[in-house]
Amino acid sequence: MSLVGAIGISVLLLCAPLAAQQPQPQPQQQEEFVPVSQLPAQDQLPAAPLLVIAYAFVWLALFAYLVSVARRLSYVQREVERLESDMKRGSRS
């Protein structure tokens, strides 16, 4: 390949990305300002409080249920132990 041919191919290869590049869409000029209060309801609403409430509810519900089961279980176990000791005392006397 001649030197001129090599330079020509190199220039073509270097220019190819430039030629292939699509023109970037220009950002549209803003003709009016829209107050946030005019957006649809779901777009005005901040997401973070909803997310925090959802996760807090899950954790609190699970914790409350665990406490409730533990309290019921300890009450029943105490009652079982009391009755068993009463029965032992009754059988001795």
Add this chain to the structure above:
Amino acid sequence: MPKWFMPLAGLCAVMFAASPFLIANADYESTMGLVQKIFYYHLPSAWIFLLSAIVCGIASARFLFRGSPRQDRLAYAAAELTVLFGAIVLVTGPLWARKAWGVWWQWDVRLTSSLMGWMVAWAYLLVRKYGGPGSDKLAAGLALFGMANVPFVYVSVNYWRTIHPATTVVPTLPVDMGLALWFSVACFLLLFVLLLRLRVHLEEQRSRLDALYLSLDE
């Protein structure tokens, strides 16, 4: 309680503590953004809600046809967990919907059938508590209805017109979102097993107490 209970309870606590970090690292969904992260607790709770309704239904069927008190205790425990996880689903769902859909609630098939399944579980517990003699069998019948509702809840989004995401969302999740989801699913599944075992233990102790009262009367 069995020996495996406490180590697994510790593991479950550690996994629940780690889950927010994985969820925070998962990519944001393109249209819903931050609020979509409710999904990582909402979906596993929904699956556990359906699973516990199935456990309650199968145990109730075995109780009805074989009369096994052990199955009755399992059904009672599972019904309570159906109410718990159903409540989580029915609270986290509307919080997500308020931002994503602009409304707290839609009377579409998925939401309505989920609410119905939750109300059946409540009915089971109320019948057991206030139904008097024979209420265990009546409640077992209710549990069968609750279980029959489960496939309907699951497939409803694929067959009826609804704005609730379809079941095809899960298999198409990218790796980081999928990792956060499946980790949360493992957390909730482990928690369900532990809570079910604990709740069955409570019923066993109650049966023991009833037997002691009976022997004292005699």
